[in-house]
Amino acid sequence: MNFVLTAPKLRRMLICSAAIIALSHFTxxxxxxxxxxxxxxxxxxxxxxxxxVKSTNINNNLQPIKENGxxxxxAEQFTRFAPQNALDMADQIPGFSIKDISNERGLGSASQNVxxxxxxxxxxxTDARSILSQIPAKNVIQLEIIEGSTLNIxxxxxxxxxxxxxxxxxxxxxxxxxxIRPHRGFMWRDAEVxxxxxxxxxxxxxxxxxxxxxxxxxxQEIVTDANDNLILFRDRATNNRFDNPQISMTFNREAGNxxxxxxxxxxxxxxxxxxxxxxxxxxxxxxxEEFPRGGEDEWNSEISTDYEFSLGKGTxxxxxxxxxxxxPSFSSFETRFSDMRPARGSRFERDMDESERIIRAEYRWNKxxxxxxxxxxxxxxxxxxxSRLFTLQPNGQYIGQMLPHPNSRVEENRFxxxxxxxxxxHPKLNLQVNLAGEFSEISQEGAGGLTRQFWRPxxxxxxxxxxxxxxxxxxIAERKVGQLDFGDFISSVDVQQNNNNAANPDLVPPQSxxxxxxxxxxxxxxxSLNINFNAEKISDxxxxxxxxxxGEAPGNLPRATQYWMGGKxxxxxxxxxxxxxxxxxxxxxxNSRLRDPLLGNIRQISGNTQTxxxxxFRQDIPNSDWAWGASGELQKTxxxxxxNYTNKDYYSDPFLRAYIEHKDIxxxxxxxxxxxxxNQKEAYRETFYLARxxxxxxxxxxxxxxxxxxxxxxxxxxx
Numbered sequence: 084m085n086f087v088l089t090a091p092k093l094r095r096m097l098i099c100s101a102a103i104i105a106l107s108h109f110t111x112x113x114x115x116x117x118x119x120x121x122x123x124x125x126x127x128x129x130x131x132x133x134x135x136v137k138s139t140n141i142n143n144n145l146q147p148i149k150e151n152g153x154x155x156x157x158a159e160q161f162t163r164f165a166p167q168n169a170l171d172m173a174d175q176i177p178g179f180s181i182k183d184i185s186n187e188r189g190l191g192s193a194s195q196n197v198x199x200x201x202x203x204x205x206x207x208x209t210d211a212r213s214i215l216s217q218i219p220a221k222n223v224i225q226l227e228i229i230e231g232s233t234l235n236i237x238x239x240x241x242x243x244x245x246x247x248x249x250x251x252x253x254x255x256x257x258x259x260x261x262x263i264r265p266h267r268g269f270m271w272r273d274a275e276v277x278x279x280x281x282x283x284x285x286x287x288x289x290x291x292x293x294x295x296x297x298x299x300x301x302x303q304e305i306v307t308d309a310n311d312n313l314i315l316f317r318d319r320a321t322n323n324r325f326d327n328p329q330i331s332m333t334f335n336r337e338a339g340n341x342x343x344x345x346x347x348x349x350x351x352x353x354x355x356x357x358x359x360x361x362x363x364x365x366x367x368x369x370x371x372e373e374f375p376r377g378g379e380d381e382w383n384s385e386i387s388t389d390y391e392f393s394l395g396k397g398t399x400x401x402x403x404x405x406x407x408x409x410x411p412s413f414s415s416f417e418t419r420f421s422d423m424r425p426a427r428g429s430r431f432e433r434d435m436d437e438s439e440r441i442i443r444a445e446y447r448w449n450k451x452x453x454x455x456x457x458x459x460x461x462x463x464x465x466x467x468x469x470s471r472l473f474t475l476q477p478n479g480q481y482i483g484q485m486l487p488h489p490n491s492r493v494e495e496n497r498f499x500x501x502x503x504x505x506x507x508x509h510p511k512l513n514l515q516v517n518l519a520g521e522f523s524e525i526s527q528e529g530a531g532g533l534t535r536q537f538w539r540p541x542x543x544x545x546x547x548x549x550x551x552x553x554x555x556x557x558x559i560a561e562r563k564v565g566q567l568d569f570g571d572f573i574s575s576v577d578v579q580q581n582n583n584n585a586a587n588p589d590l591v592p593p594q595s596x597x598x599x600x601x602x603x604x605x606x607x608x609x610x611s612l613n614i615n616f617n618a619e620k621i622s623d624x625x626x627x628x629x630x631x632x633x634g635e636a637p638g639n640l641p642r643a644t645q646y647w648m649g650g651k652x653x654x655x656x657x658x659x660x661x662x663x664x665x666x667x668x669x670x671x672x673x674n675s676r677l678r679d680p681l682l683g684n685i686r687q688i689s690g691n692t693q694t695x696x697x698x699x700f701r702q703d704i705p706n707s708d709w710a711w712g713a714s715g716e717l718q719k720t721x722x723x724x725x726x727n728y729t730n731k732d733y734y735s736d737p738f739l740r741a742y743i744e745h746k747d748i749x750x751x752x753x754x755x756x757x758x759x760x761x762n763q764k765e766a767y768r769e770t771f772y773l774a775r776x777x778x779x780x781x782x783x784x785x786x787x788x789x790x791x792x793x794x795x796x797x798x799x800x801x802x
Contacts, residue, residue, distance in 0.1 A: 167220055168801075264793040288332070300320075397447050407436070468490065495523055496523065665701050716737060
């Protein structure tokens with residue numbers, strides 16, 4: 084069905100949606116909120132089950148109960164949000180944000196700031212948001228915000244969420260999202276279903292979901308010469324679509340003797356297609372058409388397991404991890420002319436296999452006020468790549484062309500050892516020290532392959548200072564070793580812009596010193612505030628460098644620096660007369676410096692975020708099942724640099740949305756949203772040089788992509 088969204092249709096949909104929600108407000112039963120009575124055990128330095136805060140202490144204004152340095156929220160405090168799962172609760176904790184999965188090398192120290200019953204989330208790619216979405220709200224007992232450096236868990240500092248949940252009986256959650264976009268029609272495949280319950284003496288969670296997208300838009304592009312004289316005009320249309328179905332399983336069991344077993348497994352597919360078309364106009368006449376295309380048909384699997392048991396005076400944890408990914412992809416570009424000239428075109432294909440295997444052991448024990456952890460890890464990674472290039476012939480057939488190094492294999496063996504020490508120096512001051520080192524051997528076959536070995540020290544020191552009952556300050560110094568993208572070692576072909584990368588077997592992992600001051604301030608009944616300052620000095624940063632007289636590839640530059648400041652505020656507006664109101668603010672300001680490898684001038688790191696702001700207002704209308712809200716955000720990035728090309732992406736306006744939500748329509752929570760109210764456009768300015776950026780400019784290309792106003796609705800519930 085071809086559905087085109089127009090303003091009258093949109094108004095009718097909104098009126099109908101509002102009528103349905105209003106009718107259900109008077110007919111649907113009130114949503115019941117269950118509170119489990121079970122208790123949960125916690126890890127070292129975590130509250131025991133007997134210390135759980137009783138539900139009679141709840142505060143409907145999201146004010147935490149402070150106990151032993153913890154900010155404790157009971158499940159009932161989130162009732163007004165009608166949460167379906169633990170994630171719905173965590174997202175409403177004032178001033179707290181869940182960190183994304185870290186791209187650190189191997190398993191290493193903890194990176195995600197979420198614990199479940201005092202334990203780290205098992206697995207490397209297991210996302211904290213996904214795990215929280217699998218836990219039904221009725222199984223949640225309480226949520227605790229703890230200073231991470233006070234825990235005997237290497238790598239954690241700042242605010243950490245410890246979710247206390249009971250196992251309960253078999254139950255499930257589901258979420259479905261639909262969108263109606265101009266030029267894209269109706270999207271309905273975005274859905275998630277999770278079930279969890281007792282099995283085999285432990286807890287089993289099964290999930291199936293599909294993250295889907297139907298995006299694109301229409302736009303225009305003006306091509307001018309170096310003097311801004313018009314060369315060509317493009318009328319463009321873009322249709323990008325992807326589906327990422329996945330099935331996952333987690334199982335954990337704690338034996339009567341305290342031994343803990345975890346198992347995670349997942350299998351996913353990723354289907355992506357990029358279809359663009361552009362009509363070429365010169366002197367108000369159509370002279371041809373262009374057809375950029377691209378796609379990927381990936382599958383990947385992952386399995387990890389760990390087992391923790393008492394040994395001597397401490398505990399030993401053994402971890403195994405395996406991931407494999409197969410990702411064939413293609414990109415093509417074809418130009419068809421309106422006159423008798425034959426069409427031109429190229430097609431680049433690549434098959435890539437990636438794998439990662441890790442074994443790790445962690446031994447932890449406490450001796451008086453000192454907490455220790457020793458860890459050792461071995462990892463083996465490889466990437467196999469096979470590439471093919473085809474060009475369009477006058478007879479309409481694509482014929483294979485020779486590539487200098489079509490096949491390549493990159494392989495790494497890495498050993499890592501670390502020691503973590505944690506101690507309270509004073510009732511208000513806590514010290515955590517993590518010292519580590521890694522030895523790696525990287526080898527490459529094909530494209531001038533060679534074998535190299537590296538020794539890299541790294542570590543982290545954190546001082547957590549409890550300035551007052553409402554103020555926490557963290558001082559952090561960290562030595563980091565970055566993660567290399569093995570795809571940067573091998574050559575690639577850009578068939579659209581002809582911006583090709585040569586092979587570079589000389590890449591080394593970047594290293595950096597990172598210094599952070601992070602402060603959290605409670606504003607009492609008004610909410611909370613977080614401010615952080617960061618400075619990073621990077622060596623061997625990866626950027627585009629010259630290869631030979633005309634080529635280029637990702638390579639290492641000697642040094643770079645970047646500085647950024649972030650701020651988050653959650654304001655509870657009841658004290659200001661807006662009952663049920665909540666305002667969240669988030670801002671990032673960043674600057675960076677490196678010396679350009681071609682011109683020798685100082686510029687920003689290619690593509691780095693410069694500024695980003697986000698603001699959201701929500702009001703849960705008192706004594707009703709209604710809520711409404713609005714949000715806006717805007718991001719600005721530094722230009723992207725190649726040796727023969729620069730590109731500056733930007734947005735014309737902030738992205739604004741507004742929504743209305745009913746929390747109980749036949750037991751379901753339904754939200755209807757208007758998206759892109761300010762009609763934000765994705766814009767860009769590209770500069771192409773005749774040779775390299777130290778020479779004359781060839782042309783400019785200025786364009787935009789118009790997404791338009793679109794409509795989104797979410798339905799979630801439990802069973």
